[in-house]
Amino acid sequence: MTRSSQQRLRDELVASLALMAAVAAVPLAVTNDYWLGVLIVSMYFVFLAGGWNLLAGYAGQFSLAPATFAMLGAYGTGLLAYHWQVPAWASIPAGILAAALIGMTLGRIVMRLRGPYLALTTLSFAEIMRIVIGNSYDFTRGDLGLSVPALTNNRLVWYYVFVATVVLMQLALYALLRSRAGLYLMAIRDDEIGAASRGINTAFWKTAAFTLSTALAGLAGVLYAHFSSLVSPELGLILQTGLVICMVFIGGIASLVGPVFGAFLVYLASEALREAGGVQLIVFALLVILIARFFREGLWGLARRLLERPAP
Amino acid sequence: MNALAARGIAKSFGGRKALDGVTFAIDYGELVGLIGPNGSGKTTLLNILSGHLVPDAGEILLDGKPMHGMTPVRAAHSGILRMFQLTRVFRRMSALDNLVTAGCALGLEFGAAQARARELVEELRLEHVATLDAGNLSGGQQKLLEFGCCFMVPPKIALLDEPFAAVHPTMKEIMAEFIRRRHAAGQTVLVVSHDMPVIVELCRSAICMNAGVVLAAGETREVLANHQVIEAYLGGEAA
Ligand SMILES: Nc1ncnc2c1ncn2[C@@H]1O[C@H](COP(=O)(O)OP(=O)(O)OP(=O)(O)O)[C@@H](O)[C@H]1O
Ligand SMILES: [Mg+2]
Numbered sequence: 106m107t108r109s110s111q112q113r114l115r116d117e118l119v120a121s122l123a124l125m126a127a128v129a130a131v132p133l134a135v136t137n138d139y140w141l142g143v144l145i146v147s148m149y150f151v152f153l154a155g156g157w158n159l160l161a162g163y164a165g166q167f168s169l170a171p172a173t174f175a176m177l178g179a180y181g182t183g184l185l186a187y188h189w190q191v192p193a194w195a196s197i198p199a200g201i202l203a204a205a206l207i208g209m210t211l212g213r214i215v216m217r218l219r220g221p222y223l224a225l226t227t228l229s230f231a232e233i234m235r236i237v238i239g240n241s242y243d244f245t246r247g248d249l250g251l252s253v254p255a256l257t258n259n260r261l262v263w264y265y266v267f268v269a270t271v272v273l274m275q276l277a278l279y280a281l282l283r284s285r286a287g288l289y290l291m292a293i294r295d296d297e298i299g300a301a302s303r304g305i306n307t308a309f310w311k312t313a314a315f316t317l318s319t320a321l322a323g324l325a326g327v328l329y330a331h332f333s334s335l336v337s338p339e340l341g342l343i344l345q346t347g348l349v350i351c352m353v354f355i356g357g358i359a360s361l362v363g364p365v366f367g368a369f370l371v372y373l374a375s376e377a378l379r380e381a382g383g384v385q386l387i388v389f390a391l392l393v394i395l396i397a398r399f400f401r402e403g404l405w406g407l408a409r410r411l412l413e414r415p416a417p
Numbered sequence: 418m419n420a421l422a423a424r425g426i427a428k429s430f431g432g433r434k435a436l437d438g439v440t441f442a443i444d445y446g447e448l449v450g451l452i453g454p455n456g457s458g459k460t461t462l463l464n465i466l467s468g469h470l471v472p473d474a475g476e477i478l479l480d481g482k483p484m485h486g487m488t489p490v491r492a493a494h495s496g497i498l499r500m501f502q503l504t505r506v507f508r509r510m511s512a513l514d515n516l517v518t519a520g521c522a523l524g525l526e527f528g529a530a531q532a533r534a535r536e537l538v539e540e541l542r543l544e545h546v547a548t549l550d551a552g553n554l555s556g557g558q559q560k561l562l563e564f565g566c567c568f569m570v571p572p573k574i575a576l577l578d579e580p581f582a583a584v585h586p587t588m589k590e591i592m593a594e595f596i597r598r599r600h601a602a603g604q605t606v607l608v609v610s611h612d613m614p615v616i617v618e619l620c621r622s623a624i625c626m627n628a629g630v631v632l633a634a635g636e637t638r639e640v641l642a643n644h645q646v647i648e649a650y651l652g653g654e655a656a
Contacts (some may be wrong), residue, residue: 109548254511285527287519299505302467303492303566304522359509407513 109155112282115337117405122272128266132261141260147372148267149175149329153345154364155274155319160348160360161350163282164314165294168226170211171349174319178204180238180245183253183336188244195330197364200327201320201400208319212289212312219297221224231343239338248323250337253330263332271365272330274321278361290314304377331382344386351389354396366405393395418481418604419498420445421466421574426475428461428629435461436607439475442572443607448600450616450637451609453470453472453626454649457608460502462626463576466607467499468492479573480578493523496573498566502609504559507551512543512562520569530569537565542591555582565590574605581612593619625649 131144157171181200185191191199215226238245245251257263281287289310292300301307327412330336339345348371356367378385400407422442428435434456443449451459464470465615466477468487477484478497492499507515513534520530538547541561551562560580566574575597580588593615596606610616614622618638623637627649632642640646 110511131490248558285518285521288510288514288521291510292518292522293516295507295509296505298469299501299507301489301498302493302501302505303519304467304490305518306490 112223114279114283114287114361116409117363120405121275121362121365124362124369125272125275127270128369129265131369132203132264138260141264143373143376145260145267146329147369148331149325150349150352150372151271151365152274152321152325152328153349154356154368155278156272156318156325157319157349158358158364159278159281159290160361162292162312162353162364163287164290165297166311167220167224167313168315168318169228169343169346170231171209171318171322171346172343173234173341173346174204174208174322175326175329176208176238176336176338177234177244178323179253179330179336179340180326182327183251183330184185186247186254187251193254197297197327197331198331201323204243204323204326205316205320208322209312209316211319216308221354222324228343230355231341231346235338235341238341245338248338250335253336255334256331256389267328267332270324274324275361275365282361286313289313303362320385338403347386348372348389350388351393353403355389355403356394358381358401360402360405363384363403364404370404419443419478420447420480420644422478422481422560423462423466424476424478426462426465427473428458428465428470428474429575434629436465439626439629439631441539441624441634442629443605444590445606446600447622448596448604448606448608448620450623452611452613452616452619452623452640453605456628457626457649458460458629460578461627461629463499463501463578463607467497468577497576498568498572498574499575499576500560500563500567500578502582504563504627505562506551506554506559507568509549509550512551512554513538513547515562516569517564517596519566523570523638527572533569537568540595541565542588545561560584561588561592564595568599569623570596571599571604574607577608579609579611581615589615605623613641619626 128144131139135141152177153171161167178200182196185196185199211230215223215336219225239248241247257348289305292305293307293310298305352371353364353369357363357373374386378388396403419442424440426436426439439462453459459635461470465472468489468491477487507518516534516537517530519528520533521527525533538544543558543561551559554562562579580592596619600606608620620637622635623640624634625632625640625646632645632649633643
């Protein structure tokens, strides 16, 4: 990767860390449990958006199942604790691993599918998983939801666990994207046939992107499960995936900071619009359409253009 | 022993024969022109040589060894690198990153790939657009960039599908000069072109195809003097 693109990636990392520093400072001013909870759920979406952006924004694979893998991770840790009393230190990594392994398998199955075919296949997978979990009452307690051990009830502890994990994810994504892996993923996104003809093992790297992306979704799911101490099939609603996609597009796809920014913005806005009910998704969808039409790089791209504008 | 050889390659698309028993050989260090009317099967042949298509019959030999189950990735790692007739670059990556990616994919270390990319950018006169996204380069600049990507790691053989088409004479000369220099240093190249003056000037030997068969192969002047070749060019499809 050349100097200018490395510089750009570093700017994005710095911007996202600055945003997280501001988020880390919020509890100094806000002690209200409800709003801390809202920010924690925003960070749950940061993992989902970050993972989906890796897959869709950098590797060009538009999956419609990010929320499903959060649900799978959450049920992974939840079921292990519920049926076999597995302690959290083991069930949490197991939940992430389960999501990643299922993600890898799905990645291999959809390997040859592109565009709408890939989207539709992952969408069917998402719906099947949600329905299976919802209907397996004896094993999962179905739509009643499964209670998961809460590791602590201290909201502030959870808050900083989420903040620290988001920072770790950003650093890991940065390291990944500035390595040759980042170049290969973008090459596959831009031209898969061209990438193969240059000697890039496209099957391997696409599977890797699927696996990492679903591992991040699984991470979101396990953290959320123990934070909220209840998981239900609603985690995997297609509506949730819709939110994730809106977050990434509104914040700025294919950038390191866009999805982080977008997740906070969209989730906070959806809380503010909660009273208004169903209009939330309409508002976000319209925003996404506008952004896809007029500034493909989202709000981050807009911000960067304003910052880079030469002084008069 | 030949660098690259094909024996009896056949390929049909829905019952229509695009290649019908193509046999030829290219020696180490040779610079060969591949000519023929539109639709004669040149691109199809390149697609097979580079693992993008599986032939219905026949085999390809690299270094005298038959290549079975060839894929584009395997072809690239065995040293067969190609340029596409319809330019393929990574549009949302900078021109330099395109080159670095091509280098890394073939095993160059990051630092070495960067240094090499800068050299090539200079040699191909792309310095002023090197940090632009490749998609923002002009058509000719993109061709030059894709061309450069084939030479990040010197390939065993470069397959160039119409590198000069729709390219400004200045850039055409940059590319031709590049090929000449590499050829003098021993690089093996197969170049497809409809630009006869360039082929005559550049390539000592040539292969002429028509309707999926090799009409003539050998010294360029003799190939061009071959009456079947003349007929193919004047008479169009049927020969
Ligand atoms: N994927 C395909 N499906 C169906 N037919 C094909 C396909 N690829 C090539 N053909 C046919 O095979 C024949 C040879 O095509 P090819 O592209 O190899 O010709 P060419 O010599 O490269 O021509 P040009 O000089 O116009 O580039 C043509 O008749 C073409 O229509
Ligand atoms: Mg052609």
